[in-house]
Amino acid sequence: MDALVLLKMDAAAFAQLRAAxxxxxxxxxxxxxxxxxxxHAYVAPSLLRRLPPQAPxxxxxxxxxxxSSLDGAAAATPRVQYVxxxxxxxxxxxxxxxxxxxxxLPGLAAVAGTVRAARYRQxxxxxxxxxxxxxxxxxxxxxxAWVAARDTAWSAxxxxxxxxxARALFExxx
Numbered sequence: 001m002d003a004l005v006l007l008k009m010d011a012a013a014f015a016q017l018r019a020a021x022x023x024x025x026x027x028x029x030x031x032x033x034x035x036x037x038x039x040h041a042y043v044a045p046s047l048l049r050r051l052p053p054q055a056p057x058x059x060x061x062x063x064x065x066x067x068s069s070l071d072g073a074a075a076a077t078p079r080v081q082y083v084x085x086x087x088x089x090x091x092x093x094x095x096x097x098x099x100x101x102x103x104x105l106p107g108l109a110a111v112a113g114t115v116r117a118a119r120y121r122q123x124x125x126x127x128x129x130x131x132x133x134x135x136x137x138x139x140x141x142x143x144x145a146w147v148a149a150r151d152t153a154w155s156a157x158x159x160x161x162x163x164x165x166a167r168a169l170f171e172x173x174x
Contacts (some may be wrong), residue, residue, distance in 0.1 A: 001046055002044050002050075002065075002066040002069075003045050003064065003065060003066070004042055004043070004045070004063075004064040004066065005042070005043050005044070005048060005061060005062070005063055005064065005065060005118070005169075006040055006041070006042055006062040006063075006064050006122075006124075006130070007028075007039075007040070007042075007043060007046065007059060007060070007061060007062075007125075008038065008040055008059070008062060009038075009041075009056060009058055009060065009128045010038065010039065010058055011032065011037055011058045011173075012056070013056035013057060013058050013059050014030070014039040014041065014056075014144055014173070015108075016054075016056040017041075017051075017052075017056055018034055018057065019051060019140065020051075020052040021047070021051075021094070021107040021169075024045045024047070024050045026039045026041075026043055026047050026050070027043070027044065027047075027073040028042060028043045028047070029041070029042045029056045029172060030042075030172070030174070031081050031170035031172060032152055032170060032172075032173035033168045033169070033170050034138075034168070034169045034170065034171060036168065037107040038160045038168070039173055040081075040083070040131075040170060042064075042161075045063070047092045048061070048070075048088075053102070056079040060124065060125050060126075061124060062122050062123065062124035062125065062126060062130075063124055064120035064121070064122060064124070064130060065120055065121040065122040065123065066118065066119075067097075067100075067101070067120055067121055068100070068101055068105050068117075068118065069116065069117075069119075070105060070106060070109040070116070070117050070118070070151050071109065071115075071120040072110075072111070072113075072114030072117055072133075072134070073107045073109065073110050073111060073113070074112065074113050074114055074115050074136055075115075075137075076115055076134055076158055077115070077136075077137050078115040078116070078134035078136060078169065078172075079136055079137060080134075080135050080136070080137060080138045080140070080141075080169055080171060081132055081133065081134050081135070081171075082132045082133040082135060082138075082141045082167070082168075082169055082171070083130070083132050083133075083166075083167065083168050083169075083170060084130075084133075084165065084166075084167050084171075085122070085126055085127040085129065085130050085132065085138050085164075085165065085166045085167075086127050086128075086129050086133075086147060086163065086164060086165040086166075087101045087127045087128050087129065087163040087165075088128075088129065088158075088161050088162060088163065088165060089161040092158070092161035095157070095158060096129075096158055096161065099154050099155070099157075099158045100129075101117060101132075101143060103152065103154055104149075104150070104155065105117050105118075105119055105131070106144050106151070106158050107149035107150075108133060108146065108149050108150065110142060110149070111138075111145045111146050111149055112140075112143075112145060113135050113136045113137060113140035113142065114133060114134070114135050114140060115134040115135060116132075116133070117131070117132075117133050117134075118131065118132050119131040119132075120132075121129065122152065127163075127164045127165070127166065138169055141169070151160070152153070
């Protein structure tokens with residue numbers, strides 16, 4: 001599957017990294033968490049060789065292995081990214097992956113206002129699974145259609161097995 005690198009850092013570290021990488025045009029997609037000093041920058045793995053020897057304090061480098069990526073119902077520029085990071089109890093991992101690929105990700109991708117839905121396996125610090133939903137507006141993730149796609153009988157069987165779950169809304173940065 002495709003690989004992507006996620007750089008997690010605060011805004012000050014991002015400013016340092018942006019200055020250091022400016023000559024190389026990193027071609028990144030950057031998002032900042034609402035209400036938090038947390039920036040996520042998605043880059044190609046080849047950019048890692050361009051990172052300065054003295055990386056900014058607090059920078060976390062996480063390799064993302066693409067498990068699924070679907071175009072959403074909306075052909076628009078996303079203004080919000082909803083991120084869900086989680087682990088799952090090992091004895092329920094097969095069902096978790098089956099549910100995510102067959103029901104959950106396709107269902108959320110089909111919601112009006114979803115531009116893209118993708119999920120990854122994280123290799124690095126943090127939860128093992130990482131999902132990113134690019135949407136046109138934060139209201140999409142609370143819409144009746146989103147809730148209906150999320151609140152299914154299969155979801156009810158899978159959700160109790162989530163561990164170390166973190167959710168956040170991000171906006172394009174800077």
